[in-house]
Amino acid sequence: MKNILLFLSLSMLFLGCQDKKATLPEEPSEEITEQELTTAEKIAYKHGLQNWNDVSEIQFTFNVDRAENHFERSWIWNLKTNDITMENAQDTVSFNRNKLDSISRKHDAAFINDSYWLLAPYKLVLDEGTTLSEATKQVAPISGDTLNKITTTYGNEGGYTPGDAYDFYYNENLNIKEWVFRKGNDSIPTMATTFEDFKSFNGLQLATMHQDSTGGFKLYFTNISVKR
Numbered sequence: 001m002k003n004i005l006l007f008l009s010l011s012m013l014f015l016g017c018q019d020k021k022a023t024l025p026e027e028p029s030e031e032i033t034e035q036e037l038t039t040a041e042k043i044a045y046k047h048g049l050q051n052w053n054d055v056s057e058i059q060f061t062f063n064v065d066r067a068e069n070h071f072e073r074s075w076i077w078n079l080k081t082n083d084i085t086m087e088n089a090q091d092t093v094s095f096n097r098n099k100l101d102s103i104s105r106k107h108d109a110a111f112i113n114d115s116y117w118l119l120a121p122y123k124l125v126l127d128e129g130t131t132l133s134e135a136t137k138q139v140a141p142i143s144g145d146t147l148n149k150i151t152t153t154y155g156n157e158g159g160y161t162p163g164d165a166y167d168f169y170y171n172e173n174l175n176i177k178e179w180v181f182r183k184g185n186d187s188i189p190t191m192a193t194t195f196e197d198f199k200s201f202n203g204l205q206l207a208t209m210h211q212d213s214t215g216g217f218k219l220y221f222t223n224i225s226v227k228r
Contacts, residue, residue, distance in 0.1 A: 151168070203226075
């Protein structure tokens with residue numbers, strides 16, 4: 001357990017810890033053609049971003065299996081009030097993301113990490129202070145398939161881990177298949193995992209399983225609930 005907690009403590013510092021507060025876009029009107037959308041917007045809407053403004057609450061359990069260790073923590077997020085409740089094996093903690101202090105900020109960093117994994121397709125559009133690359137054709141690191149790739153890079157200021165980069169690999173149908181995290185925009189990948197077992201939750205298309213190339217690391221979600 002000590003090893004998995006150490007791993008999660010480290011991962012929380014570099015996986016998805018971008019504390020951005022963005023205004024959500026409205027669903028594209030009929031007048032907006034597909035050609036007018038950016039690549040990032042096309043991917044996000046393919047995964048259900050048009051339903052995001054109707055969501056009032058999200059619940060999920062974040063799970064990690066590595067070697068013989070299992071770790072999990074559960075979240076309830078009220079999107080209208082920004083109230084958060086976290087439950088793990090040790091305790092239950094509640095806080096509001098609009099009123100963070102030195103204690104709740106630690107739990108908020110964990111929430112940003114866990115929710116980023118769940119909501120990654122939407123982060124391409126919703127997060128502020130990012131730079132998006134042009135789409136290119138690249139060989140995906142896990143499958144070896146030639147896929148489309150787009151990279152989002154965070155600015156050097158703000159958030160819990162500024163300057164990080166994420167390479168999203170997606171197919172011709174705009175379905176995300178893999179991604180690579182690069183800490184501090186390093187040229188050497190920090191972690192690469194799959195996007196698998198997509199399921200629909202009130203219009204949100206969410207990947208419920210991520211694995212590395214060996215299958216020895218699995219990050220997945222259970223108890224998902226999306227309320228309108």
